[in-house]
Amino acid sequence: MSELRPPIVAEWFAETIVSDRALCDAALGDLAEDFATMAQSDSIGAARGWYWSQVARSVLPLSIVSLRLAGARGWLRLIASVVLGYVVLVVVVVFSDGWLMDLTSQLWLTSIISLLAGAAGAVTAGYVAAAVGGRAPMLSALALGLLCVFASVLMLVYMDGNDGSPLWYRIALMLIVLPACALGAMLRARRLRAAAAASDGKTIASKERE
C-alpha cells in the first residue's frame, strides 16, 4: 500500500505552495485521492507523472487563491519577499567572492567553490523569500529564482564574459538558482510544519492531562 503514496518530493513541494493549512489540505487531499485511483487503474509511473504535472500547473492558481484571501497586503509581501531575497543573495555572493579571492588563485577551484556558495546563497535567499512571502511561499521563492535567472541572462548577454568567470560556471549558476530557491522555500515549510506538529502534540498532551 505504501507504493500508492504520491512522490515524496512532489508532495513536499506542493505543501510549500500555500501556507493556508485548510486550502493546502483540501488541494493535496484531492491530488492524493486521484493519485491512488490512477496508480491502481493505470500504472504507478503514469500516476507519478500526472501528480508532478498537477503540482507544477497548480503553483500559480493556488498561490493566487491564497493571495486573494490576504488582499493587498499579500501582494505587497510577495514583492517585498523577492526584493529582500535578492538582497540576501547579493550579500552572500559578494562576501563569498571576496573571501574566495584571498583563498586561492586557481580559476577552476575558485569557480567550483563560488558555485557551491552561490547555491547555498540561493537556498538561503529562497528561505528568506518564503518567510517574508507569507501566504504564497513557493511563488515568492520561484519569483526570486526567475529574477536571478533573468539577471544572469542579462549579464551573459551584455557583459560578454568580461567578468572573468568561465562560461560553464555562469550557465551552471543559471541552472541551479531556481531549484535552489525552491529548496529554500521547502526547507522553510518543513520547519514550520515540524513546529506546528510539535505544538499540536503539546496541546493534545495538555488536554489529556486535564
Added chain:
Amino acid sequence: MRIPGIGELELAVLLCVARNGDDAYGAVIRRDLSARAHRDYAVGAIYVTLQRLEEKGLVTSEMSEPTAVRGGRAKRVYLVTAAGSKALRNARELASALWKGVPAHMSLA
C-alpha cells in the same frame, strides 16, 4: 436579488457543484469537469474558480473530516446557494434564447 455575471469556466464548475449535490468537493468536481470537457484540469484552476464563485455568493463551502484515502487530509465540500441556483437558471435561459433560430444542422451534433 442581483445575480452577478459568470464566465464559461465558472458556469461549468457551478454546474458540477450542482450535479454532485452533497458530495461536491475538489477532486469530484475536477474529475467530472475533466471527463465532460475531455481535458485534464489542474486542481489549482478548480480552486481559483471555486473561490471566485464563493466571492460572488454563488456557492458556500465547509471543511469535512479527514479521511485515510486522502492521506489524512480534510475535504472542502461546496454547495450551491440560492443566488447560485438563480445564476444557473439565468444562464440556461440566456443560452436557450441565443440558440433560438439557429439552423438545426448547426445546433445538433
